[in-house]
Amino acid sequence: MSHLMNTYQRIPVAFARGQGVWLWDEAGRKYLDALAGIAVNTLGHGHPRLTQAIAEQSLRLIHASNLYRIAEQEKLADRLAGISGMDNVFFCNSGCEANEAAIKLARLYGHGKAVESPAIVVMDKAFHGRTLATLSATGNRKVQAGFEPLVSGFVRVPFNDIEAVRQVATHDRSVVAVLVEPIQGEGGINLSAMQYLRDLREICDRQGWLLMVDEVQCGLGRTGKWFVYQHAGIRPDVMLLAKGLASGVPIGACLARGAAAQVFQPGTHGSTFGGNPLACAAALATLAAIEEEGLMSNAERIGGLLIAGLREGLAGTPGVREVRGHGLMIGVELDRSCGDLVGQALEAGLLINVTMDKVIRLLPPLVMSEQEARQALSILVPLVRGFLAQAPAIAARA
Ligand code: PLP
Numbered sequence: 001m002s003h004l005m006n007t008y009q010r011i012p013v014a015f016a017r018g019q020g021v022w023l024w025d026e027a028g029r030k031y032l033d034a035l036a037g038i039a040v041n042t043l044g045h046g047h048p049r050l051t052q053a054i055a056e057q058s059l060r061l062i063h064a065s066n067l068y069r070i071a072e073q074e075k076l077a078d079r080l081a082g083i084s085g086m087d088n089v090f091f092c093n094s095g096c097e098a099n100e101a102a103i104k105l106a107r108l109y110g111h112g113k114a115v116e117s118p119a120i121v122v123m124d125k126a127f128h129g130r131t132l133a134t135l136s137a138t139g140n141r142k143v144q145a146g147f148e149p150l151v152s153g154f155v156r157v158p159f160n161d162i163e164a165v166r167q168v169a170t171h172d173r174s175v176v177a178v179l180v181e182p183i184q185g186e187g188g189i190n191l192s193a194m195q196y197l198r199d200l201r202e203i204c205d206r207q208g209w210l211l212m213v214d215e216v217q218c219g220l221g222r223t224g225k226w227f228v229y230q231h232a233g234i235r236p237d238v239m240l241l242a243k244g245l246a247s248g249v250p251i252g253a254c255l256a257r258g259a260a261a262q263v264f265q266p267g268t269h270g271s272t273f274g275g276n277p278l279a280c281a282a283a284l285a286t287l288a289a290i291e292e293e294g295l296m297s298n299a300e301r302i303g304g305l306l307i308a309g310l311r312e313g314l315a316g317t318p319g320v321r322e323v324r325g326h327g328l329m330i331g332v333e334l335d336r337s338c339g340d341l342v343g344q345a346l347e348a349g350l351l352i353n354v355t356m357d358k359v360i361r362l363l364p365p366l367v368m369s370e371q372e373a374r375q376a377l378s379i380l381v382p383l384v385r386g387f388l389a390q391a392p393a394i395a396a397r398a
Pocket of ligand 1: 094129130181214216217218243
């Protein structure tokens with residue numbers, strides 16, 4: 001009997017080492033990693049710049065406490081403010097904690113404006129985490145079921161539907177913020193229209209609401225710019241990061257700007273581990289590598305190549321609903337359940353994921369080369385075609 005709690009239906013493979021976009025299992029079999037630990041291993045595996053930074057920092061100092069100044073944390077906050085246009089940062093350890101911080105920040109902001117029961121507009125199909133507040137903000141009943149009573153104070157609207165937000169603005173005086181993923185990841189790689197983001201910004205400005213963007217999955221260079229909101233030419237009031245920020249070392253961040261940056265005061269929020277020297281050194285090395293090794297433009301180029309290759313390779317294939325994505329955040333929506341493809345791809349030496357039951361998801365490391373992208377396509381395209389040809393019966397169930 002395993003002593004692990006039964007929270008994951010794990011695929012029976014364990015990886016022993018990695019290099020670049022490649023992983024090797026315990027038996028020495030090699031796999032092309034097109035998932036990067038679900039958008040975590042920004043620099044791939046074993047990146048020398050990252051491993052050196054972690055090794056050197058671990059020799060100097062791993063942890064002190066947020067009771068004291070932490071030089072690496074201050075440096076990382078400066079760097080993040082510089083690339084994002086935000087004013088300040090709270091560091092934590094994961095995406096749900098970053099979202100939790102934003103939810104608390106929005107409530108405190110609301111109380112500061114004498115709103116008795118502050119509410120946050122959230123989206124259908126959103127995913128913000130698995131703590132009680134963040135699963136309540138999440139737009140997926142499967143994540144919430146069994147954990148009722150949910151945390152109140154969320155008003156849900158359809159994603160990409162600006163009219164629905166306008167309706168809330170006219171009717172609901174309790175709203176103080178909007179929380180949105182500029183590209184929904186767990187929800188099936190759903191891209192927000194850039195105009196939608198600009199319109200949200202305008203509504204938030206008019207209403208005095210905070211615009212809070214969850215870039216935990218889509219941010220940090222994956223789409224060709226540091227952050228997705230930068231494609232829309234706007235700035236949010238609050239932004240959340242985690243996953244790829246330190247390329248695999250746990251870290252989360254809640255960044256704020258303007259009035260939102262003044263909300264937390266000593267004692268209102270905290271984290272024991274958040275922003276410790278080790279995690280911050282790893283994040284600084286990750287950001288330096290993204291910039292100096294041209295990984296944002298690589299992500300845009302290789303992502304474009306993958307999307308075009310998938311569109312071309314799957315054109316006219318019955319059962320393919322849509323190939324969509326931005327940079328290295330890619331979804332292929334089928335008309336039927338396709339969880340079985342994960343195991344088939346693994347057998348063929350490729351790591352992928354399926355989300356929302358019918359969407360094949362690719363989130364490769366930003367270091368993927370053209371040749372590696374073509375290798376991924378050469379495995380995935382025939383696999384999807386073969387799967388669709390052999391699984392017509394499943395279509396009837398869908
Ligand atoms: N927000 C988004 C957009 C995510 O994709 C995720 C995780 O998938 C989270 C928040 C939660 O992050 P974590 O699993 O680090 O708590």
